[in-house]
Each structure stands twice: as C-alpha cells, then as structure tokens.
Amino acid sequence: MKAAASSPAATLLAEAAGALAAVAFDGRSADDALGRDSAPGPQRSAVRAVTLGALRWYWRLEAIAATLIAQRPLAPGLRALLLVALHQLEYSRTAPEVTVSAAVDAARLLRQPRASGLVNALLRRFLRQREALLAGSLRDEAAASAHPAWLLQALRAAWPQHWQQILEANNQHPPMSLRLDLSRISRLDYLAQLAAAGMGARALPWLPSALVLERPIAVSELPGFEQGLVSVQDAGAQLACALLAVSSGQRVLDACAAPGGKTGALLESGGDIDLTAVDIDAGRMQRIADNLQRLRRTAHLVTADLRDESAWCPEQRFDRILVDAPCSATGVIRRHPDIKLLRRPGDVAALAATQRRILARCLQLLAPGGRLLYSTCSVLPEENERIVEAVLAETPGAGLLALPDGVMLPPDCMGRPIGMQLLPGNAAQTDGFYYACLTVT
Numbered sequence: 001m002k003a004a005a006s007s008p009a010a011t012l013l014a015e016a017a018g019a020l021a022a023v024a025f026d027g028r029s030a031d032d033a034l035g036r037d038s039a040p041g042p043q044r045s046a047v048r049a050v051t052l053g054a055l056r057w058y059w060r061l062e063a064i065a066a067t068l069i070a071q072r073p074l075a076p077g078l079r080a081l082l083l084v085a086l087h088q089l090e091y092s093r094t095a096p097e098v099t100v101s102a103a104v105d106a107a108r109l110l111r112q113p114r115a116s117g118l119v120n121a122l123l124r125r126f127l128r129q130r131e132a133l134l135a136g137s138l139r140d141e142a143a144a145s146a147h148p149a150w151l152l153q154a155l156r157a158a159w160p161q162h163w164q165q166i167l168e169a170n171n172q173h174p175p176m177s178l179r180l181d182l183s184r185i186s187r188l189d190y191l192a193q194l195a196a197a198g199m200g201a202r203a204l205p206w207l208p209s210a211l212v213l214e215r216p217i218a219v220s221e222l223p224g225f226e227q228g229l230v231s232v233q234d235a236g237a238q239l240a241c242a243l244l245a246v247s248s249g250q251r252v253l254d255a256c257a258a259p260g261g262k263t264g265a266l267l268e269s270g271g272d273i274d275l276t277a278v279d280i281d282a283g284r285m286q287r288i289a290d291n292l293q294r295l296r297r298t299a300h301l302v303t304a305d306l307r308d309e310s311a312w313c314p315e316q317r318f319d320r321i322l323v324d325a326p327c328s329a330t331g332v333i334r335r336h337p338d339i340k341l342l343r344r345p346g347d348v349a350a351l352a353a354t355q356r357r358i359l360a361r362c363l364q365l366l367a368p369g370g371r372l373l374y375s376t377c378s379v380l381p382e383e384n385e386r387i388v389e390a391v392l393a394e395t396p397g398a399g400l401l402a403l404p405d406g407v408m409l410p411p412d413c414m415g416r417p418i419g420m421q422l423l424p425g426n427a428a429q430t431d432g433f434y435y436a437c438l439t440v441t
Contacts, residue, residue: 008043009094009102013084014109016050021080023055023338030055030338045218054080054087056146056171056337061086063143064133068122077110078119085123090134096127146171150345151330158381162423166379166432169425170333170340176216177430179233179261180209181268181295187211190230193223204428206408207242209269210235212429228295233261234332235410236422236430237377240322243435244373245404246270250319254299255306255362258284260291262324267297276300278312307357309364317367325355327376327383331432334424352382359391363398363440371401372438374419377431384434385418392418392438401437 022033034048054061061083074082085103088094100123107116126133137143145152145167155163178201180190187203191211194201199221200214212235219225219232240262246252248271254263257277267275279285282303292299304312328348333339359374366372376383392398400418403409410428414421419436422428 007102007105009098010105010109012043012046012050013081013088013099013102013106015047016054016084017077017081017106017110019047019051020054020084021076023051024058024080024083024341025076027342029342030336050084050087050092052337053091054084055341057087057091058083058337058341059146059148060137060143061090063137063140064126067133067136068125075112075115078107078112078115081106081110081119082122085119086126089123089126090130100124100127146340148340148343151340151343154348154380155330158379159423165425166423169423170337172334172425173216174234174334174431175429176213177233177235177238178211178213178222179231179238179265179268180211181229181231182209183268185224185229190224197221197223204235204410206410206428207235207238209241209265210238226294228297231261231264231291231295233265234335234431235428236433237261238265239410239422239430239433239435240324240373240375241265241269242407243403243437244320244322244371245407246273246320248272250274251316251367252276253278253314253318253321253362253365255321255323255358256280256325258288260288262322263288263299264291264295264297266322267292267295267299274300276302276314276318278302278304278306280305306361307354309361314365317370318365319367319370321362321366321370321372322375323359323362323372324375325358325383325387327351327355327378328380329377331377331379331422331424331434335431348380348382352387355383355387356391359387360395363391363395363438366438366440368441370439371404372440374434374436374438376434378434379421379423379432381416384421385416385436388418388436388438395440397441399439399441401439403437 019033022028023030064086065082085099088099089096103123104116104120107119142149155166201211204210222230224230246266250273252273252275254277257263258279263277277288277299285301285303302312328343328351329339374388412426422430422433424432
C-alpha cells in the first residue's frame with residue numbers, strides 16, 4: 001500500500017492538485033504555486049503540464065465536478081484532486097484505470113485516506129456517464145468555452161467578429177518562441193546550432209530576431225541560453241523594439257520593466273543606448289538584474305511608483321519610452337491559463353486607472369519629438385485605445401505618431417481607431433498585444 005501511495009502517478013496528481021488548489025482557492029499565481037525557481041526535471045515538467053491543463057479547462061471540469069459531487073461538501077484539496085484527475089481522464093493519453101488508481105492513492109498522499117473511496121466512486125461514475133456529463137456541462141456557456149462568464153461577455157462585446165477565435169486560441173497550447181541577440185549571432189548560425197542539437201525551428205519573415213520551435217523544450221536545453229545568445233519571448237512582444245525604433249546614443253526608459261524581457265530586447269537592438277528600467281516591485285527588479293546578467297547587458301535599475309510624480313524625478317527627459325503597462329493579461333491566457341481564475345470583472349477598471357496615470361506621467365518624461373510606445377498584453381479596448389484616447393485628450397502637445405519606416409507588421413495585425421492590435425490565434429501565431437506610438441511637442 002505504501003508503494004502505491006508513493007507511485008510517480010499518484011505523486012504527480014497530488015502535487016498538481018496542491019498547485020491547482022493554491023490558484024483556485026487561495027488566489028496565488030500558477031508560477032508561484034508551482035515554484036518559479038524549482039529545479040527542472042521530468043516530474044516538475046509533468047506537474048506543471050497537468051496543473052496548467054486543469055487551469056486551462058477549469059470552467060468545464062468544474063461544471064462536471066459540481067454535477068458529480070452534487071451538494072456533497074468536499075475540501076479544497078480533494079476538489080482540486082478531482083479536477084486534475086478529470087483532466088487526465090479527458091485530455092491525457094494515460095489509461096483511465098491508471099488515472100483512477102493514482103487518484104485514489106493521491107488522496108492518501110493528501111492526508112485524506114477516508115476520501116479515497118469517494119474519489120474512486122466519482123471518477124468511475126464519470127467514466128460510465130462521460131457523454132451525458134460532458135453534454136450537460138456544454139449547455140453552460142462558461143463551461144463550453146472554458147472561460148468565466150464575465151470575460152466571455154467582454155470578448156463578445158469587444159470583438160464581435162473574432163471572439164470565437166480568441167476563445168479557441170486561449171484554450172490551445174502556445175508555441176515556444178525565441179528571441180535571438182542578432183548582435184552576437186546570426187539567425188542562420190543559430191538555426192544550424194538548433195539543427196545540430198536535433199531541434200527544429202522556423203523563422204518569421206516579418207521579424208529577424210524571432211524563431212518558433214517545433215516543440216517546446218526546457219530552456220536549459222537551448223544552445224547558448226546561459227551565454228545570453230537567445231531568450232524565450234513571444235514574437236508579438238518582440239515587435240515592441242521595432243516600433244520603438246531606438247538607436248545609438250539615445251536615452252531610453254523602460255517603464256514597468258519587470259521581469260525584463262523587453263529591457264533585454266531593447267539593449268540587444270539599440271546599439272549603445274543609455275537605458276533606465278523602472279518598476280514598482282523591488283523583488284521583480286531583481287529578476288531584471290538576473291536577466292541582464294545572463295544577457296551580459298547593463299542598465300540603470302530604479303524601483304519607483306510611476307504613478308507618483310515625486311517618487312522619481314530624472315534629471316533629463318528621454319528620447320524613447322516604452323510603457324509596457326500592467327494590465328489584465330487577457331492576450332496571454334494561452335500561456336497563463338490561471339488568468340481565467342485570478343481576474344475579476346472589477347479588475348479591468350482598476351487597471352485602467354493605473355494605466356492612465358502611468359501613461360500621463362511618462363509623457364511628461366518624454367523629450368519633445370521623442371517616441372513613446374504604449375503597450376499591453378490585453379485584448380480589451382478599455383485598457384488599450386480608450387486609455388490612449390483619454391490621455392491624449394488631457395495632455396497638451398501630445399499626439400499620435402506614425403510607425404517607424406521599414407517596420408514589417410505580422411499577418412492579421414489589426415488597425416484600431418488608435419493604435420494596432422494583435423489577437424491570439426492570428427496567422428502569425430503570436431499572443432495578443434496592443435501598441436500605440438505617441439509623441440509630444
């Protein structure tokens with residue numbers, strides 16, 4: 001009995017249930033619940049895959065679980081175990097009897113031995129009544145779409161022609177995209193290194209720095225990763241550098257910079273620039289420092305709240321400013337399915353207020369004739385064009401700026417009344433991002 005309880009399959013379900021419960025019932029992020037800095041390995045990768053899968057389909061799995069347990073009280077850990085087991089039964093290739101047996105043993109690992117019989121009964125009932133239970137769950141829109149009702153409504157309102165595409169993309173596994181430091185290695189040379197390591201990848205014709213792997217791998221397996229030759233970054237996020245158009249000798253501000261992906265990209269693409277990275281969170285600033293150390297790049301790091309004009313007053317204005325504003329992250333749900341659980345309807349308005357204050361402050365820091373790029377990973381207009389429109393209306397001398405010469409936009413990049421929008425699931429296979437270029441006189 002002890003051997004069964006500690007089997008890899010049982011341990012996997014128990015650990016995934018613990019992580020899922022931390023997100024669903026304690027409000028922690030998946031990265032935090034899974035241990036962002038945990039040592040990589042097959043078991044950790046498996047736990048992560050099962051947890052993220054259960055989060056991706058949470059609203060559908062929860063509808064099925066609610067029917068199975070009816071009014072029966074179930075502790076959060078056991079409910080999470082039921083959800084991850086249902087995920088494995090429905091979405092994995094593991095034999096059903098193996099999953100059921102592992103879930104029974106996982107209940108013991110979770111110190112709920114008396115519940116093992118209940119877990120067994122519920123899962124076997126699901127297998128017997130699978131078609132009816134699935135059909136019943138699909139009658140609920142949130143369960144059918146695997147999205148919370150408020151977000152489903154918001155996407156329909158914002159994108160009447162595209163909301164189904166967004167939902168479908170959000171429920172898919174994202175590609176693993178890479179950013180090359182083209183100042184240190186060419187795309188052809190790195191493709192050759194990948195091929196030599198048995199890794200397939202394709203280049204994107206509209207973005208020289210970007211590659212997309214045929215299959216995701218651990219970053220530790222990437223040639224040149226520890227040396228800073230390559231980073232993991234969605235191609236849509238990489239577009240920010242091209243739109244900001246930095247060049248040698250310029251003073252550049254990366255506002256809201258953590259965890260530092262775009263900070264590194266700007267330093268790689270801008271030649272000899274004087275870059276300052278600002279973020280409100282000291283802990284996240286350390287992540288920028290760690291990333292820059294790996295990339296072998298340097299920047300001025302400042303911990304400050306940009307909503308407060310007195311918190312940080314630089315002596316000179318900046319030629320280029322990237323405002324990668326904190327947002328709902330509704331454009332990157334396929335990478336972070338916990339967003340479906342963690343976001344609440346009232347969050348968007350609160351975030352919009354923050355975005356508006358940060359953008360207004362950063363326009364004050366922009367040198368006349370300079371370029372500011374406002375960016376979010378949101379697909380909701382309340383955080384995007386409406387923010388830019390409001391700030392422009394209240395900022396004398398501020399206006400929109402045309403795209404830099406020679407910038408290639410990805411397929412399906414959509415012009416908006418103000419700025420441009422990438423939707424997840426587009427032809428370019430990027431995440432969802434919004435961009436708008438501004439200037440001041």
